[in-house]
Amino acid sequence: MREILADIDHWRSQNKRIAVARVVDIEGSGPRDPGAAMAVNQDGEVSGSVSGGCVEGAVVAEALEILASNSPGRLVKFGYSDDEAFAVGLTCGGTVHLFIQPLTW
Amino acid sequence: MAEQFTYLFSHSPGDWVTMIYTTLAERIRNNKPVVLLTVIDGPNVGATLLASPNLNNLGTIGDPELDRVAVRDALGELEAGRTSVRNYGPSGQVTPEDLRDTPTVRVFIESFSPPPQMIIFGAVDFTAALARVAKVLGYYVVVCDAREVFATKRRFPMADEVLVTWPQPVLTARGADLGPRDAVCILTHDPKFDVPAIQGALATNVGYIGVMGSRKTHAKRLERLTEVGVTNSKDLDRLMSPIGLDIGSRTPEETAISICAEIIGKRVGRSVPSLAKSDGPIHR
Numbered sequence: 001m002r003e004i005l006a007d008i009d010h011w012r013s014q015n016k017r018i019a020v021a022r023v024v025d026i027e028g029s030g031p032r033d034p035g036a037a038m039a040v041n042q043d044g045e046v047s048g049s050v051s052g053g054c055v056e057g058a059v060v061a062e063a064l065e066i067l068a069s070n071s072p073g074r075l076v077k078f079g080y081s082d083d084e085a086f087a088v089g090l091t092c093g094g095t096v097h098l099f100i101q102p103l104t105w
Numbered sequence: 106m107a108e109q110f111t112y113l114f115s116h117s118p119g120d121w122v123t124m125i126y127t128t129l130a131e132r133i134r135n136n137k138p139v140v141l142l143t144v145i146d147g148p149n150v151g152a153t154l155l156a157s158p159n160l161n162n163l164g165t166i167g168d169p170e171l172d173r174v175a176v177r178d179a180l181g182e183l184e185a186g187r188t189s190v191r192n193y194g195p196s197g198q199v200t201p202e203d204l205r206d207t208p209t210v211r212v213f214i215e216s217f218s219p220p221p222q223m224i225i226f227g228a229v230d231f232t233a234a235l236a237r238v239a240k241v242l243g244y245y246v247v248v249c250d251a252r253e254v255f256a257t258k259r260r261f262p263m264a265d266e267v268l269v270t271w272p273q274p275v276l277t278a279r280g281a282d283l284g285p286r287d288a289v290c291i292l293t294h295d296p297k298f299d300v301p302a303i304q305g306a307l308a309t310n311v312g313y314i315g316v317m318g319s320r321k322t323h324a325k326r327l328e329r330l331t332e333v334g335v336t337n338s339k340d341l342d343r344l345m346s347p348i349g350l351d352i353g354s355r356t357p358e359e360t361a362i363s364i365c366a367e368i369i370g371k372r373v374g375r376s377v378p379s380l381a382k383s384d385g386p387i388h389r
Contacts, residue, residue, distance in 0.1 A: 001129075001133060001215075001217065002133050002134075005130045005134065008126070008130070009130065012126075022215065024145055024190055024213045025190055033188075034188045034213075034215070035188045035215050035216075072150050073143075073145070073150055073151035074150070075145055075146055099143065099213060101143070105125040
């Protein structure tokens, strides 16, 4: 969270709507520990990361959808992607659980 | 007197809710402990509460009793520096019997502990490189040397503090704050400096004590430590001396990497090729 505070502050000063995605749990091998955070603003600009670059694209899409639908937030899971060609997932074989929510607090 | 949050409560709940982020950001930036609770599943998903030791809570995760129980757990997690997910009933129930017929509230408890500290004794060539690598790893870095001309902020701009003093007062003043996540690196080869630094560090619970020097320097240092009464094998086992891993580092930067890698290995309890646990030449 520390590394994305400056971008969040900047976006807040511009009155942008922001969603925050945080790793809340990992099973097996995962690139980032719980607490790893990424912020996405309403224009799709990104700060931080929640994996080794494997799932960030999908997180942006989820975050924008959450902002658009006024969702209070939801859990999203990304697992191993081998069984579905082109599906988003972690090549390392682990599963990462993210909570993505609008920054309304 | 208890520390106070630096804001006034406003009349609208919407306003104080937005204080959570600003307070969180302020405490993270000032290296103050703080823990953020977020309902990630179940009733009131997305509800957020911010807690800090000895301060009032900000926000709620849905029920006063749930707040009380979850904050009690969260402050314990914060103390241990852990981040976790816990399950409760909507009114803070925790036992399996009480939870049987209720929906589960899953709460993400995210701890923001102050960064670990690294105190480096000796303002030598290796110090700047070590301070730089330690900063990359997120340490709060203190450089200390009694020699005024060497211990300057200009030479160590990356350090959070540069102190012109002897080891003993620093370790007396700050020793109680040092714990398993922290490190003391003694890079001076000067016996006037390194023996008191080792004694001071051994008196703390610091997780890592590394002492620089060749194997010859290390042998002589052991003699001097014996002279001042440091002979307990438990104490001597804590000293990583010569400092660092046996990876053939040559430059100050490579040595800094070998020191920090040793710190990581020791912290997580892995067996790593420490110079302190081997013999033979450090540089081949």
